[in-house]
Every structure is written in structure tokens, then in C-alpha cells.
Amino acid sequence: MDYVMVGGGALAREIIDWFGPQFARTGDRFVGYLDDGDAPMARFGRDLPQLGPIAGYTPAVGVQLVMGIGTPAGKAAVAQALRAAGGTFATLVHDLAFVTASARLGEGVLVGPFVNVSSDSKVGDLVTVNGHSGVGHDVELGDYSTLSCHVDLTGRVKVGEGVFFGSGARVLPGVSIGAKGVIGAGAVIVRDTAPGATYFAAPARKL
Numbered sequence: 001m002d003y004v005m006v007g008g009g010a011l012a013r014e015i016i017d018w019f020g021p022q023f024a025r026t027g028d029r030f031v032g033y034l035d036d037g038d039a040p041m042a043r044f045g046r047d048l049p050q051l052g053p054i055a056g057y058t059p060a061v062g063v064q065l066v067m068g069i070g071t072p073a074g075k076a077a078v079a080q081a082l083r084a085a086g087g088t089f090a091t092l093v094h095d096l097a098f099v100t101a102s103a104r105l106g107e108g109v110l111v112g113p114f115v116n117v118s119s120d121s122k123v124g125d126l127v128t129v130n131g132h133s134g135v136g137h138d139v140e141l142g143d144y145s146t147l148s149c150h151v152d153l154t155g156r157v158k159v160g161e162g163v164f165f166g167s168g169a170r171v172l173p174g175v176s177i178g179a180k181g182v183i184g185a186g187a188v189i190v191r192d193t194a195p196g197a198t199y200f201a202a203p204a205r206k207l
């Protein structure tokens with residue numbers, strides 16, 4: 001399978017590095033990337049061709065897109081435009097991740113190395129789960145959300161659409177996270193959070 005990376009920033013480079021060795025074994029490959037900047041990967045020594053800006057890209061037949069944008073709002077806007085143009089997003093699970101058979105992953109989900117996605121969890125479309133994070137049993141994780149590294153969503157957590165979790169954030173069992181919120185790095189969420197709000201500290205408080 002041929003893949004086109006959407007975005008040319010740090011997360012996109014990480015994803016390419018995560019899956020490059022895996023693709024070498026399977027015969028899959030990244031054939032290029034889309035970004036509105038001026039060859040942002042070139043300065044890091046990447047020879048992956050830039051296929052042009054995101055806007056106006058026409059997805060090729062037989063090529064799947066890989067979401068390399070981390071911000072939930074950015075993911076949502078770009079994904080909606082590319083889907084309207086006929087694009088489809090690949091769901092990729094790293095070889096060093098563990099996803100239980102009873103878990104359900106949506107379209108365009110990225111599961112990084114050393115991630116655990118546990119029993120009967122439901123991960124929505126275009127969710128990014130960065131390395132060493134855990135999605136506990138019976139978690140419901142809304143579309144376009146992003147988990148940075150070492151995030152721990154314990155059992156029965158419900159996450160609304162478009163939530164961003166900073167590195168090391170933790171959510172206690174049964175807590176609901178409001179849509180389009182931000183959970184700061186190292187925050188420990190002990191009770192339900194409001195939609196669109198930002199929380200930091202342990203125990204977390206609303207800013």
C-alpha cells in the first residue's frame with residue numbers, strides 16, 4: 001500500500017520514523033507528504049517528496065492518507081476537506097503496540113509504539129495515540145482527539161470530540177472529559193471536565 005502523509009511537522013516526522021522499519025518489512029511505503037510550508041522536512045534531511053499544499057490536493061486512486069497533524073482542530077478541518085475530495089485515511093498500529101481484539105478503532109487512527117488499547121474500548125476517527133500511552137478498558141475516545149506520550153486513560157473514561165492531552169496526563173476511572181478541551185501535561189483529572197476548558201495540575205484545576 002502507498003501512503004501520503006498529511007502534514008510536514010514534527011508529528012509527521014515521528015510517524016514516518018515509527019512506521020518506516022515496519023513498512024520495509026511489509027512492502028508498504030510513504031510516497032510523499034502534503035504541507036503548506038516550503039519543504040519543511042528537507043531541513044531535517046528527509047528526502048520524502050513534498051506533493052504540494054494540502055488545499056486542492058486530489059487523492060490518488062489506491063493511495064491512503066495518514067494524518068500527521070496533532071492539533072485536534074487542525075486535524076478536523078483538514079480531514080473534512082480531504083474526505084470531501086474523496087480521500088480516505090489509513091489506520092496504522094505499530095508492531096510494538098498492543099490492541100485487544102475487542103477494541104474498536106475508527107478510520108485514520110494512529111497507535112504508536114508501546115501503546116496499550118484495552119478491552120472493549122472505542123477509539124474514534126482520526127485519533128492519535130502517542131507512544132507509551134494507555135487507553136483503558138471500556139474507554140470511549142472521541143473523534144480528532146490527540147494523546148501525547150505517557151497519557152493514561154483508565155477504565156470507563158469517556159472523552160468528547162477533539163480533546164488534546166499533554167504528556168503524562170492521567171484520567172481516573174469513570175470520569176468524562178468535555179469536548180474540545182485541553183488536559184495539560186502531568187494533569188490528574190479526578191472529576192468530569194467542562195467542554196472547551198483547559199485543566200492543569202494534580203489534582204487538576206480549571207484555568
